[in-house]
Amino acid sequence: MTRFSTAQRDEISERLGYRFSNEDLLVEALTHGSTQAHKGDYQRLEFLGDRVLGLVIAEYLFRTYPGHGEGELTAIHSALVRGESCAEAGDTVGLSELVIIGTGERAKGMNLNRTLLGDAMEALVAAIYLDGGFEQARAFVLKAWDGLLRHPRVTVKDAKTFLQEWALARALPIPAYKVVSREGPEHEPVFAVSVDVKGKDPALGTAKSKRGAEMDAADQFLKREGIRP
Structure with a gap:
Protein backbone atom coordinates (compact mmCIF):
# COMPACT_ATOMS: atom_id res chain seq x y z
CA MET A 1 0.00 0.00 0.00
CA THR A 2 1.25 3.46 -0.88
CA ARG A 3 2.35 5.58 2.06
CA PHE A 4 3.38 9.21 2.09
CA SER A 5 6.36 10.53 3.99
CA THR A 6 5.79 13.26 6.55
CA ALA A 7 7.15 15.82 4.10
CA GLN A 8 4.81 14.57 1.36
CA ARG A 9 1.81 14.68 3.68
CA ASP A 10 2.70 18.22 4.70
CA GLU A 11 2.93 19.31 1.07
CA ILE A 12 -0.36 17.64 0.15
CA SER A 13 -2.09 19.17 3.15
CA GLU A 14 -0.83 22.61 2.17
CA ARG A 15 -2.05 22.18 -1.40
CA LEU A 16 -5.47 20.92 -0.37
CA GLY A 17 -5.91 23.19 2.61
CA TYR A 18 -6.91 20.10 4.55
CA ARG A 19 -5.00 17.46 6.55
CA PHE A 20 -6.36 13.91 6.50
CA SER A 21 -6.75 11.94 9.70
CA ASN A 22 -7.23 8.73 7.72
CA GLU A 23 -4.41 8.54 5.18
CA ASP A 24 -5.99 5.50 3.52
CA LEU A 25 -8.83 7.70 2.24
CA LEU A 26 -6.34 10.13 0.71
CA VAL A 27 -4.43 7.31 -0.97
CA GLU A 28 -7.61 5.76 -2.33
CA ALA A 29 -8.81 9.10 -3.72
CA LEU A 30 -5.55 9.63 -5.61
CA THR A 31 -5.04 6.07 -6.89
CA HIS A 32 -5.79 5.20 -10.49
CA GLY A 33 -6.69 1.64 -11.44
CA SER A 34 -3.47 1.27 -13.48
CA THR A 35 -1.39 0.75 -10.34
CA GLN A 36 -1.28 -2.24 -8.02
CA ALA A 37 0.20 -0.17 -5.20
CA HIS A 38 -3.17 -0.05 -3.46
CA LYS A 39 -6.02 -2.53 -3.24
CA GLY A 40 -8.62 -0.03 -4.41
CA ASP A 41 -8.84 2.97 -6.68
CA TYR A 42 -10.83 6.17 -6.72
CA GLN A 43 -13.95 4.95 -8.57
CA ARG A 44 -16.15 4.32 -5.53
CA LEU A 45 -15.14 7.63 -3.98
CA GLU A 46 -15.76 9.34 -7.30
CA PHE A 47 -19.40 8.14 -7.16
CA LEU A 48 -19.91 9.74 -3.75
CA GLY A 49 -17.88 12.85 -4.55
CA ASP A 50 -20.06 13.62 -7.55
CA ARG A 51 -23.08 13.86 -5.22
CA VAL A 52 -21.32 15.89 -2.53
CA LEU A 53 -19.94 18.29 -5.14
CA GLY A 54 -23.38 18.66 -6.68
CA LEU A 55 -24.92 19.59 -3.34
CA VAL A 56 -22.19 22.09 -2.45
CA ILE A 57 -22.48 23.83 -5.81
CA ALA A 58 -26.29 23.79 -5.75
CA GLU A 59 -26.39 25.36 -2.29
CA TYR A 60 -23.85 28.00 -3.31
CA LEU A 61 -25.84 28.96 -6.42
CA PHE A 62 -29.13 28.99 -4.52
CA ARG A 63 -27.74 31.47 -2.00
CA THR A 64 -25.69 33.54 -4.46
CA TYR A 65 -28.31 34.06 -7.18
CA PRO A 66 -31.66 34.70 -5.43
CA GLY A 67 -33.13 36.23 -8.59
CA HIS A 68 -32.34 33.29 -10.86
CA GLY A 69 -34.97 30.74 -11.83
CA GLU A 70 -34.56 26.98 -11.85
CA GLY A 71 -33.51 26.84 -15.48
CA GLU A 72 -30.74 29.40 -15.08
CA LEU A 73 -29.45 27.73 -11.92
CA THR A 74 -29.50 24.34 -13.61
CA ALA A 75 -27.45 25.62 -16.56
CA ILE A 76 -24.79 27.16 -14.30
CA HIS A 77 -24.72 24.07 -12.07
CA SER A 78 -24.17 21.78 -15.06
CA ALA A 79 -21.27 23.92 -16.23
CA LEU A 80 -19.59 23.83 -12.81
CA VAL A 81 -19.83 20.08 -12.13
CA ARG A 82 -18.92 18.74 -15.58
CA GLY A 83 -15.69 16.80 -15.94
CA GLU A 84 -13.63 19.59 -17.47
CA SER A 85 -14.54 21.95 -14.64
CA CYS A 86 -13.52 19.31 -12.08
CA ALA A 87 -10.20 18.93 -13.90
CA GLU A 88 -9.68 22.71 -13.85
CA ALA A 89 -10.36 22.73 -10.11
CA GLY A 90 -7.80 19.94 -9.81
CA ASP A 91 -5.23 22.16 -11.51
CA THR A 92 -5.48 24.60 -8.60
CA VAL A 93 -4.00 21.98 -6.27
CA GLY A 94 -1.54 20.48 -8.77
CA LEU A 95 -3.52 17.25 -8.91
CA SER A 96 -1.61 15.89 -11.93
CA GLU A 97 1.49 15.66 -9.73
CA LEU A 98 -0.36 13.91 -6.90
CA VAL A 99 -2.30 11.14 -8.68
CA ILE A 100 -0.92 7.66 -8.12
CA ILE A 101 -0.70 5.78 -11.44
CA GLY A 102 1.45 3.09 -12.99
CA THR A 103 4.99 4.02 -14.00
CA GLY A 104 4.32 3.30 -17.66
CA GLU A 105 1.12 5.31 -17.65
CA ARG A 106 2.84 8.31 -16.07
CA ALA A 107 5.60 8.11 -18.67
CA LYS A 108 2.90 8.33 -21.34
CA GLY A 109 1.43 11.41 -19.67
CA MET A 110 -1.76 9.77 -18.42
CA ASN A 111 -1.55 11.89 -15.28
CA LEU A 112 -2.40 14.87 -17.50
CA ASN A 113 -5.57 13.27 -18.87
CA ARG A 114 -8.48 15.64 -18.20
CA THR A 115 -11.01 12.88 -17.58
CA LEU A 116 -8.72 11.18 -15.07
CA LEU A 117 -8.11 14.46 -13.24
CA GLY A 118 -11.80 15.31 -13.13
CA ASP A 119 -12.65 11.90 -11.70
CA ALA A 120 -9.85 12.06 -9.13
CA MET A 121 -10.98 15.51 -8.03
CA GLU A 122 -14.48 14.20 -7.32
CA ALA A 123 -12.90 11.35 -5.36
CA LEU A 124 -10.93 13.87 -3.29
CA VAL A 125 -14.14 15.71 -2.45
CA ALA A 126 -15.64 12.45 -1.19
CA ALA A 127 -12.53 11.53 0.78
CA ILE A 128 -12.52 14.88 2.58
CA TYR A 129 -16.26 14.53 3.24
CA LEU A 130 -15.78 11.08 4.80
CA ASP A 131 -12.70 12.13 6.76
CA GLY A 132 -13.78 15.54 8.03
CA GLY A 133 -17.48 16.00 7.33
CA PHE A 134 -19.57 18.16 5.04
CA GLU A 135 -18.26 21.55 6.20
CA GLN A 136 -14.68 20.59 5.38
CA ALA A 137 -15.74 19.23 1.99
CA ARG A 138 -17.65 22.42 1.25
CA ALA A 139 -14.68 24.60 2.22
CA PHE A 140 -12.43 22.58 -0.09
CA VAL A 141 -14.87 22.81 -3.03
CA LEU A 142 -15.46 26.54 -2.64
CA LYS A 143 -11.72 27.19 -2.56
CA ALA A 144 -10.78 24.91 -5.47
CA TRP A 145 -13.72 26.03 -7.62
CA ASP A 146 -13.38 29.71 -6.69
CA GLY A 147 -12.35 30.97 -10.13
CA LEU A 148 -15.02 28.88 -11.84
CA LEU A 149 -17.69 30.08 -9.42
CA ARG A 150 -16.81 33.70 -10.08
CA HIS A 151 -16.80 33.26 -13.85
CA PRO A 152 -18.91 30.21 -14.79
CA ARG A 153 -18.75 29.27 -18.48
CA VAL A 154 -22.29 28.26 -19.34
CA THR A 155 -22.96 26.38 -22.54
CA VAL A 156 -26.30 27.50 -23.96
CA LYS A 157 -28.21 24.44 -25.15
CA ASP A 158 -30.91 24.63 -27.77
CA ALA A 159 -34.48 24.71 -26.48
CA LYS A 160 -35.39 21.14 -27.51
CA THR A 161 -32.32 19.65 -25.82
CA PHE A 162 -32.83 21.75 -22.71
Whole structure:
Protein backbone atom coordinates (compact mmCIF):
# COMPACT_ATOMS: atom_id res chain seq x y z
CA MET A 1 0.00 0.00 0.00
CA THR A 2 1.25 3.46 -0.88
CA ARG A 3 2.35 5.58 2.06
CA PHE A 4 3.38 9.21 2.09
CA SER A 5 6.36 10.53 3.99
CA THR A 6 5.79 13.26 6.55
CA ALA A 7 7.15 15.82 4.10
CA GLN A 8 4.81 14.57 1.36
CA ARG A 9 1.81 14.68 3.68
CA ASP A 10 2.70 18.22 4.70
CA GLU A 11 2.93 19.31 1.07
CA ILE A 12 -0.36 17.64 0.15
CA SER A 13 -2.09 19.17 3.15
CA GLU A 14 -0.83 22.61 2.17
CA ARG A 15 -2.05 22.18 -1.40
CA LEU A 16 -5.47 20.92 -0.37
CA GLY A 17 -5.91 23.19 2.61
CA TYR A 18 -6.91 20.10 4.55
CA ARG A 19 -5.00 17.46 6.55
CA PHE A 20 -6.36 13.91 6.50
CA SER A 21 -6.75 11.94 9.70
CA ASN A 22 -7.23 8.73 7.72
CA GLU A 23 -4.41 8.54 5.18
CA ASP A 24 -5.99 5.50 3.52
CA LEU A 25 -8.83 7.70 2.24
CA LEU A 26 -6.34 10.13 0.71
CA VAL A 27 -4.43 7.31 -0.97
CA GLU A 28 -7.61 5.76 -2.33
CA ALA A 29 -8.81 9.10 -3.72
CA LEU A 30 -5.55 9.63 -5.61
CA THR A 31 -5.04 6.07 -6.89
CA HIS A 32 -5.79 5.20 -10.49
CA GLY A 33 -6.69 1.64 -11.44
CA SER A 34 -3.47 1.27 -13.48
CA THR A 35 -1.39 0.75 -10.34
CA GLN A 36 -1.28 -2.24 -8.02
CA ALA A 37 0.20 -0.17 -5.20
CA HIS A 38 -3.17 -0.05 -3.46
CA LYS A 39 -6.02 -2.53 -3.24
CA GLY A 40 -8.62 -0.03 -4.41
CA ASP A 41 -8.84 2.97 -6.68
CA TYR A 42 -10.83 6.17 -6.72
CA GLN A 43 -13.95 4.95 -8.57
CA ARG A 44 -16.15 4.32 -5.53
CA LEU A 45 -15.14 7.63 -3.98
CA GLU A 46 -15.76 9.34 -7.30
CA PHE A 47 -19.40 8.14 -7.16
CA LEU A 48 -19.91 9.74 -3.75
CA GLY A 49 -17.88 12.85 -4.55
CA ASP A 50 -20.06 13.62 -7.55
CA ARG A 51 -23.08 13.86 -5.22
CA VAL A 52 -21.32 15.89 -2.53
CA LEU A 53 -19.94 18.29 -5.14
CA GLY A 54 -23.38 18.66 -6.68
CA LEU A 55 -24.92 19.59 -3.34
CA VAL A 56 -22.19 22.09 -2.45
CA ILE A 57 -22.48 23.83 -5.81
CA ALA A 58 -26.29 23.79 -5.75
CA GLU A 59 -26.39 25.36 -2.29
CA TYR A 60 -23.85 28.00 -3.31
CA LEU A 61 -25.84 28.96 -6.42
CA PHE A 62 -29.13 28.99 -4.52
CA ARG A 63 -27.74 31.47 -2.00
CA THR A 64 -25.69 33.54 -4.46
CA TYR A 65 -28.31 34.06 -7.18
CA PRO A 66 -31.66 34.70 -5.43
CA GLY A 67 -33.13 36.23 -8.59
CA HIS A 68 -32.34 33.29 -10.86
CA GLY A 69 -34.97 30.74 -11.83
CA GLU A 70 -34.56 26.98 -11.85
CA GLY A 71 -33.51 26.84 -15.48
CA GLU A 72 -30.74 29.40 -15.08
CA LEU A 73 -29.45 27.73 -11.92
CA THR A 74 -29.50 24.34 -13.61
CA ALA A 75 -27.45 25.62 -16.56
CA ILE A 76 -24.79 27.16 -14.30
CA HIS A 77 -24.72 24.07 -12.07
CA SER A 78 -24.17 21.78 -15.06
CA ALA A 79 -21.27 23.92 -16.23
CA LEU A 80 -19.59 23.83 -12.81
CA VAL A 81 -19.83 20.08 -12.13
CA ARG A 82 -18.92 18.74 -15.58
CA GLY A 83 -15.69 16.80 -15.94
CA GLU A 84 -13.63 19.59 -17.47
CA SER A 85 -14.54 21.95 -14.64
CA CYS A 86 -13.52 19.31 -12.08
CA ALA A 87 -10.20 18.93 -13.90
CA GLU A 88 -9.68 22.71 -13.85
CA ALA A 89 -10.36 22.73 -10.11
CA GLY A 90 -7.80 19.94 -9.81
CA ASP A 91 -5.23 22.16 -11.51
CA THR A 92 -5.48 24.60 -8.60
CA VAL A 93 -4.00 21.98 -6.27
CA GLY A 94 -1.54 20.48 -8.77
CA LEU A 95 -3.52 17.25 -8.91
CA SER A 96 -1.61 15.89 -11.93
CA GLU A 97 1.49 15.66 -9.73
CA LEU A 98 -0.36 13.91 -6.90
CA VAL A 99 -2.30 11.14 -8.68
CA ILE A 100 -0.92 7.66 -8.12
CA ILE A 101 -0.70 5.78 -11.44
CA GLY A 102 1.45 3.09 -12.99
CA THR A 103 4.99 4.02 -14.00
CA GLY A 104 4.32 3.30 -17.66
CA GLU A 105 1.12 5.31 -17.65
CA ARG A 106 2.84 8.31 -16.07
CA ALA A 107 5.60 8.11 -18.67
CA LYS A 108 2.90 8.33 -21.34
CA GLY A 109 1.43 11.41 -19.67
CA MET A 110 -1.76 9.77 -18.42
CA ASN A 111 -1.55 11.89 -15.28
CA LEU A 112 -2.40 14.87 -17.50
CA ASN A 113 -5.57 13.27 -18.87
CA ARG A 114 -8.48 15.64 -18.20
CA THR A 115 -11.01 12.88 -17.58
CA LEU A 116 -8.72 11.18 -15.07
CA LEU A 117 -8.11 14.46 -13.24
CA GLY A 118 -11.80 15.31 -13.13
CA ASP A 119 -12.65 11.90 -11.70
CA ALA A 120 -9.85 12.06 -9.13
CA MET A 121 -10.98 15.51 -8.03
CA GLU A 122 -14.48 14.20 -7.32
CA ALA A 123 -12.90 11.35 -5.36
CA LEU A 124 -10.93 13.87 -3.29
CA VAL A 125 -14.14 15.71 -2.45
CA ALA A 126 -15.64 12.45 -1.19
CA ALA A 127 -12.53 11.53 0.78
CA ILE A 128 -12.52 14.88 2.58
CA TYR A 129 -16.26 14.53 3.24
CA LEU A 130 -15.78 11.08 4.80
CA ASP A 131 -12.70 12.13 6.76
CA GLY A 132 -13.78 15.54 8.03
CA GLY A 133 -17.48 16.00 7.33
CA PHE A 134 -19.57 18.16 5.04
CA GLU A 135 -18.26 21.55 6.20
CA GLN A 136 -14.68 20.59 5.38
CA ALA A 137 -15.74 19.23 1.99
CA ARG A 138 -17.65 22.42 1.25
CA ALA A 139 -14.68 24.60 2.22
CA PHE A 140 -12.43 22.58 -0.09
CA VAL A 141 -14.87 22.81 -3.03
CA LEU A 142 -15.46 26.54 -2.64
CA LYS A 143 -11.72 27.19 -2.56
CA ALA A 144 -10.78 24.91 -5.47
CA TRP A 145 -13.72 26.03 -7.62
CA ASP A 146 -13.38 29.71 -6.69
CA GLY A 147 -12.35 30.97 -10.13
CA LEU A 148 -15.02 28.88 -11.84
CA LEU A 149 -17.69 30.08 -9.42
CA ARG A 150 -16.81 33.70 -10.08
CA HIS A 151 -16.80 33.26 -13.85
CA PRO A 152 -18.91 30.21 -14.79
CA ARG A 153 -18.75 29.27 -18.48
CA VAL A 154 -22.29 28.26 -19.34
CA THR A 155 -22.96 26.38 -22.54
CA VAL A 156 -26.30 27.50 -23.96
CA LYS A 157 -28.21 24.44 -25.15
CA ASP A 158 -30.91 24.63 -27.77
CA ALA A 159 -34.48 24.71 -26.48
CA LYS A 160 -35.39 21.14 -27.51
CA THR A 161 -32.32 19.65 -25.82
CA PHE A 162 -32.83 21.75 -22.71
CA LEU A 163 -36.51 20.78 -22.44
CA GLN A 164 -35.78 17.09 -22.96
CA GLU A 165 -33.11 17.06 -20.27
CA TRP A 166 -35.42 18.99 -17.94
CA ALA A 167 -38.19 16.43 -18.46
CA LEU A 168 -35.95 13.39 -18.05
CA ALA A 169 -34.43 14.84 -14.87
CA ARG A 170 -37.96 14.74 -13.42
CA ALA A 171 -38.68 11.20 -14.60
CA LEU A 172 -41.15 12.53 -17.18
CA PRO A 173 -41.61 11.07 -20.68
CA ILE A 174 -39.70 12.69 -23.53
CA PRO A 175 -41.66 15.74 -24.77
CA ALA A 176 -43.88 14.90 -27.76
CA TYR A 177 -44.09 17.18 -30.80
CA LYS A 178 -47.03 17.26 -33.22
CA VAL A 179 -47.58 19.27 -36.40
CA VAL A 180 -50.80 21.23 -35.86
CA SER A 181 -50.90 22.95 -39.25
CA ARG A 182 -48.94 23.71 -42.40
CA GLU A 183 -49.93 26.83 -44.25
CA GLY A 184 -48.63 29.07 -47.03
CA PRO A 185 -47.28 28.30 -50.50
CA GLU A 186 -45.19 25.19 -51.16
CA HIS A 187 -41.97 27.16 -51.54
CA GLU A 188 -42.49 29.10 -48.30
CA PRO A 189 -44.56 27.08 -45.82
CA VAL A 190 -45.27 28.01 -42.22
CA PHE A 191 -45.44 25.15 -39.75
CA ALA A 192 -47.26 25.24 -36.42
CA VAL A 193 -46.10 22.58 -33.97
CA SER A 194 -47.26 21.82 -30.45
CA VAL A 195 -45.12 20.27 -27.72
CA ASP A 196 -46.74 18.17 -25.04
CA VAL A 197 -45.11 17.56 -21.65
CA LYS A 198 -46.89 15.29 -19.20
CA GLY A 199 -48.84 17.28 -16.62
CA LYS A 200 -48.54 20.57 -18.50
CA ASP A 201 -50.60 22.40 -21.12
CA PRO A 202 -49.17 22.11 -24.65
CA ALA A 203 -47.18 25.03 -26.06
CA LEU A 204 -47.31 26.14 -29.68
CA GLY A 205 -44.45 27.23 -31.92
CA THR A 206 -44.27 28.43 -35.52
CA ALA A 207 -41.50 28.62 -38.12
CA LYS A 208 -40.77 28.06 -41.80
CA SER A 209 -39.53 24.54 -41.11
CA LYS A 210 -40.83 21.68 -38.97
CA ARG A 211 -37.65 21.59 -36.90
CA GLY A 212 -37.73 25.33 -36.42
CA ALA A 213 -41.33 25.17 -35.24
CA GLU A 214 -40.42 22.39 -32.79
CA MET A 215 -37.58 24.53 -31.45
CA ASP A 216 -39.93 27.51 -31.09
CA ALA A 217 -42.53 25.38 -29.31
CA ALA A 218 -39.92 24.17 -26.82
CA ASP A 219 -38.72 27.72 -26.32
CA GLN A 220 -42.27 28.98 -25.74
CA PHE A 221 -42.87 26.20 -23.21
CA LEU A 222 -39.67 27.01 -21.28
CA LYS A 223 -40.54 30.71 -21.16
CA ARG A 224 -44.16 30.17 -20.16
CA GLU A 225 -43.26 27.83 -17.32
CA GLY A 226 -40.45 30.10 -16.12
CA ILE A 227 -37.88 27.36 -16.62
CA ARG A 228 -35.58 29.40 -18.84
CA PRO A 229 -35.99 33.11 -19.72
